[in-house]
Amino acid sequence: MQETSLFDDGRVSVSSTRFVADGKTHLISDITSVRLKHTPARRGIADFLFFIGIGQLFTPFSSILPPLLCFLMGFIAWIVAKPKYIVVLVNASGEVNALTRSDQESIKKIIDALNEALSLK
Known part of the structure; x- marks a missing residue:
């Protein structure tokens, strides 16, 4: 399968075969599901x-x-104080907090791209 880019903002990239965030590469084939985790602002x-x-x-x-x-x-x-939004990857080993940002919209775009990549595998 040819690798196609689904999302790239310079610091995070999602392709049909891998997800790169914070310098760590996660293979799409190892990921079973993706979810959004919300941590409220600490005030x-x-x-x-x-x-x-x-x-x-x-x-x-x-x-x-x-x-x-x-x-x-x-x-x-x-x-x-800002809330934190976390991309959680679920694989056979458990859950991994792959990326944390305070911008909910960018996290939603990344999760949408990851779900699209999962549907392509």
Whole structure:
């Protein structure tokens, strides 16, 4: 079978015979299925800073600056925290987390290309 390219963005490539991501090559013939795994954003530090900022507002003898700084840092931490989307390859040995990105659309395109490659084998 001739190898045809199904997806390539410079860092990740999917062809009819192999999947290359993060410098690792996975043979399509070894893969039995592919799935998307979602890990929510970790916003515990942001929540903590929010609550500290709100708590400081209600303490006596407190200036407005420390609560505002905590609240601002919490807001920035909340915005910076991103969910992670993972391409999970299932093979005879188990599951492999092959690629992790915070961009869901690119992961969906890669999974679609992998499913197309699996249908060609």
